[in-house]
Amino acid sequence: MLTDNGEDRQNRPIKYGLTAAENQRRLELYEQEAMERIRAADAQDALLLQIGLALAQRER
Structure with a gap:
């Protein structure tokens, strides 16, 4: 049996x-x-730019 203790648990904001x-x-x-x-x-x-520049210098 449920009793109402004045606590409105059903309608409280969730x-x-x-x-x-x-x-x-x-x-x-x-x-x-x-x-x-x-x-x-x-x-x-x-890093890729440095590698590319190093390879370009190496080919010269």
Whole structure:
């Protein structure tokens, strides 16, 4: 048997998702990961450029 203790559990708001602070932190992490990927890609490009220049100097 159910009794009503004055607690409206059926109609209470249900929280789905993240709070504003949690969402902001998630966005900051996405931005940080993107910046790390950009730095890694730039480092690879610089390395390939150095290799290409070294090979060009070697052929002369």
